[in-house]
Amino acid sequence: MSTGNAFLVISAFLASAVEMVEALTIVLAAGLARGWRSALAGLGAATVTLAVVVAVLGPALTVIPLQALRLVVGALLLVFGLQWLRKAILRASGYKALHDEDEIFAREIAEARDAARVERAGVDWYGFTLAFKGVLLEGLEVVFIVLTFGSTQGSIPLAAAGAAGALVLVAGVGVAVRAPLTRVPENLMKFAVGVMLTTFGIFWAAEGAGAHWPGSDASLLGVLGFVVLSSFVLVRLLRRERRSVLRTVEA
Amino acid sequence: MSRLAAFGRFWWDFVIGDDWLVAVLVALGIGATAALAAANLAAWWLLPLAVLVVLWISLRRAIRSA
Numbered sequence: 001m002s003t004g005n006a007f008l009v010i011s012a013f014l015a016s017a018v019e020m021v022e023a024l025t026i027v028l029a030a031g032l033a034r035g036w037r038s039a040l041a042g043l044g045a046a047t048v049t050l051a052v053v054v055a056v057l058g059p060a061l062t063v064i065p066l067q068a069l070r071l072v073v074g075a076l077l078l079v080f081g082l083q084w085l086r087k088a089i090l091r092a093s094g095y096k097a098l099h100d101e102d103e104i105f106a107r108e109i110a111e112a113r114d115a116a117r118v119e120r121a122g123v124d125w126y127g128f129t130l131a132f133k134g135v136l137l138e139g140l141e142v143v144f145i146v147l148t149f150g151s152t153q154g155s156i157p158l159a160a161a162g163a164a165g166a167l168v169l170v171a172g173v174g175v176a177v178r179a180p181l182t183r184v185p186e187n188l189m190k191f192a193v194g195v196m197l198t199t200f201g202i203f204w205a206a207e208g209a210g211a212h213w214p215g216s217d218a219s220l221l222g223v224l225g226f227v228v229l230s231s232f233v234l235v236r237l238l239r240r241e242r243r244s245v246l247r248t249v250e251a
Numbered sequence: 252m253s254r255l256a257a258f259g260r261f262w263w264d265f266v267i268g269d270d271w272l273v274a275v276l277v278a279l280g281i282g283a284t285a286a287l288a289a290a291n292l293a294a295w296w297l298l299p300l301a302v303l304v305v306l307w308i309s310l311r312r313a314i315r316s317a
Contacts, residue, residue: 083268202298210288211295
């Protein structure tokens with residue numbers, strides 16, 4: 001497997017796993033607070049909607065010329081990836097609270113228990129829409145990543161295989177434990193996804209703009225190293241700065 | 252809010268997020284890369300450096316507004 005394809009599978013797996021852990025938390029909250037019938041109906045409806053999006057957009061992306069696709073997708077991934085990376089760096093340096101699946105689960109459960117019960121088409125509407133929206137929004141990110149990574153690297157099936165692996169793992173563990181997956185190192189995974197998205201974004205946007213990478217696909221490793229190193233330096237700088245500000249405030 | 256505006260707002264939030272300046276600076280970086288490549292000059296180095304600068308600016312903005 002080439003460097004690019006290996007990165008493709010790893011990135012699709014990691015990004016999908018992070019989103020699926022979040023979707024699982026929401027579905028669990030909907031199921032436990034409002035009943036499994038409505039939560040599973042919402043999960044099913046969102047899955048069908050996502051499948052339609054993939055069926056429509058997947059083939060459409062494959063007919064766009066590769067250089068134009070890499071330019072547009074690279075730019076989108078770069079902007080999208082920098083959002084992830086910025087949040088991850090802010091979390092790692094202490095400027096933003098860490099993502100806490102337990103806290104989110106408790107909040108969702110409390111809100112779901114307080115909401116009024118309205119039956120529509122035989123299901124509890126709140127439970128249905130909570131699960132539907134949660135899975136659809138988290139799933140759209142997975143679809144976006146799988147389709148953009150896959151089409152630009154020339155292999156949507158490989159990216160889909162990475163996402164499917166994450167789905168099997170997260171759903172399997174979720175069914176087994178029936179609790180939010182709090183032991184998953186989600187903040188670290190989000191950092192890794194931000195790094196991967198930014199790396200692919202730089203690589204493809206530059207190629208799409210007409211630049212030639214020395215060493216072709218192998219230079220992805222160089223870009224990855226640069227993004228990882230830069231991120232760690234930024235985390236250290238911001239941590240030091242935050243400590244210094246806190247000391248000044250305390251003094 | 253009309254459904255069309257809500258749809259546009261969703262995609263804006265989804266892709267651009269909470270710092271529009273990132274999108275603008277990334278577009279400028281890609282444009283500069285394309286200009287170098289069109290002039291037959293080595294252009295691969297520009298975008299990684301541009302991303303580092305964009306990230307730093309965006310982090311400073313996020314910290315200032317926190």
